[in-house]
Amino acid sequence: MDLINKKAIVFGGTSGIGLATVKMLEIAGTEVVAIGRSSEKKSQLPNGVKFVACDVRDEMSVKKLLEKLAPFDILISSATGGERAIGPFLEMDMDGFKGSFDKLWGYANVVRHGAKHVTDGGSITLVSGSPARNCRPGQIALSSVGGAVEAMARALAKEISPRIRINIVSPGTINTPMVTLTGTEREKLYENMTKDNLIPRAGTSEEVAEGLMYVIKNQFVTGTTVDVDGGWLLS
Ligand SMILES: NC(=O)c1ccc[n+]([C@@H]2O[C@H](COP(=O)([O-])OP(=O)(O)OC[C@H]3O[C@@H](n4cnc5c(N)ncnc54)[C@H](OP(=O)(O)O)[C@@H]3O)[C@@H](O)[C@H]2O)c1
Numbered sequence: 001m002d003l004i005n006k007k008a009i010v011f012g013g014t015s016g017i018g019l020a021t022v023k024m025l026e027i028a029g030t031e032v033v034a035i036g037r038s039s040e041k042k043s044q045l046p047n048g049v050k051f052v053a054c055d056v057r058d059e060m061s062v063k064k065l066l067e068k069l070a071p072f073d074i075l076i077s078s079a080t081g082g083e084r085a086i087g088p089f090l091e092m093d094m095d096g097f098k099g100s101f102d103k104l105w106g107y108a109n110v111v112r113h114g115a116k117h118v119t120d121g122g123s124i125t126l127v128s129g130s131p132a133r134n135c136r137p138g139q140i141a142l143s144s145v146g147g148a149v150e151a152m153a154r155a156l157a158k159e160i161s162p163r164i165r166i167n168i169v170s171p172g173t174i175n176t177p178m179v180t181l182t183g184t185e186r187e188k189l190y191e192n193m194t195k196d197n198l199i200p201r202a203g204t205s206e207e208v209a210e211g212l213m214y215v216i217k218n219q220f221v222t223g224t225t226v227d228v229d230g231g232w233l234l235s
Pocket of ligand 1: 036
């Protein structure tokens with residue numbers, strides 16, 4: 001797909017992976033609307049990118065917003081949704097486990113109310129995460145949610161075919177504002193998290209955004225998951 005003069009809606013477009021994708025789309029000549037809850041983060045957006053505040057968990061707000069912004073060619077969500085529980089399942093607080101699925105409910109809201117507004121030949125892209133297919137200790141909530149996101153997209157690909165496409169990009173450990181630690185503490189955390197990976201470093205938001213750009217542009221790709229994970233799945 002030629003991205004010039006297309007319109008993209010990016011939920012979670014104000015930080016990290018979503019923001020890097022917003023920047024790449026804007027450079028490619030696409031009109032972009034970035035969405036997040038906090039308007040404080042909009043200062044990082046390129047000039048010309050519109051910001052709208054919306055919580056993906058609020059179904060009616062998502063529906064109304066997408067009706068207002070329609071039609072669009074590219075629909076993306078990388079919005080984390082809410083807090084994710086970490087730790088062994090058998091010791092996990094059930095509310096924490098259930099709450100981790102806010103990411104799935106957010107994605108479901110975006111797709112349910114957005115798909116019909118995507119123009120013919122357009123696409124939807126969502127972001128999962130490597131624990132979906134290779135769960136490391138303490139990541140059962142992340143793994144369960146990520147697995148559900150990937151399964152939902154594969155099923156949806158059949159439902160929305162051939163008019164539009166849907167794909168997933170699955171990041172490994174990526175250095176984004178999701179982690180709030182700074183300085184040496186931050187460096188040590190990423191070092192520990194990635195030391196056994198085939199590529200022993202955290203990835204960048206731009207490296208993941210390249211994965212999103214690939215599935216957006218390539219019109220022969222649907223129902224697939226692109227891993228941008230430094231070899232996590234084999235590590
Ligand atoms: N970073 C990693 O290592 C990593 C690894 C695997 C998977 N992922 C996945 O990649 C995606 C992006 O992560 P990231 O690292 O780029 O995170 P990030 O830097 O924290 O950015 C998250 C974005 O989502 C928005 N957001 C979060 N909850 C929202 C909600 N309820 N409604 C609307 N917007 C919301 C945030 O803005 P507001 O907070 O202002 O709403 C922000 O724009 C997530 O789905 C994450 O699970 C990340």
